Amino acid sequence: MSSPQGFVERLAELARAEAPFVSVTMVEAIGSTPQDTGSKLLVTTEGLSSGTVGGGKVEHKAIQHAQAMLADSSGQAPVHELVEWNLQRDVGMTCGGVVKLFFETYNHSDWQVVIFGAGHVAGAVANCLGQINCHTRCIDSRSEWLDKIADRQRLTKVHADDLPAQVASLPNDAFVLSITMGHGTDRPVLAEIFRQGRKFPYLGVIGSRAKRGVLVRELIADGIPRERAEAFHCPIGLPLGSNEPGEIAISVVAELIQERDKWRGGV
Structure with a gap:
């Protein structure tokens, strides 16, 4: 028929x-x-x-x-x-x-990934996600860096001077990455997520184990309970490849897919 x-x-x-x-x-x-x-x-x-x-x-x-x-x-x-x-x-x-x-x-219950940051690694992650069935939101205060990320369907670029203020609008099922300019801009995003009591399927911050330790200590000093302050991934990505942004992006997206499948009950 x-x-x-x-x-x-x-x-x-x-x-x-x-x-x-x-x-x-x-x-x-x-x-x-x-x-x-x-x-x-x-x-x-x-x-x-x-x-x-x-x-x-x-x-x-x-x-x-x-x-x-x-x-x-x-x-x-x-x-x-x-x-x-x-x-x-x-x-x-x-x-x-x-x-x-x-x-x-x-166009429903699609996998959503939110990236705070639009630098070299964040842009590479956004481009890598563009190859799969995923809606990506990329948030940064620097319009010139957002402009460097190729426009595509299912990519939303958000220019915002106040990154933590964007937390309230994030969907509950989003996988959230903080890949900003550095420690000083990652921590306020994390702190706002924890203050609002938001619990995402995945929350990750780019950096080393040493950076994670510093973030946890500072979050606790800000009044975040230890159990919440430790509830994020850092480092992010699977242990493979080099420090080249493209290879970091592949390792990060691979981990996101792995965690998505666990979350959906596929593993």
């Missing part, structure tokens, strides 16, 4: 707008069903956007299921899901058939 008229165009519009949506495809229809295999629909947070999988109760249930996927803001919602519904038992229809529907989410 071909896609309904306007379906592909509407999908492209939603994708370009980076609007969260779910594509639903009837991958199998057995027995008496209201639509054929291959029928499709698009669902946004507002409801049906395009297409159909048969109307009535089965379509209503499919829309509700898709919206429930979009409503999950935990960052751990399934990206793809295959469901099988008996139309009598599961949907409450008089039809005696069975349908299998494949749900695919787009």
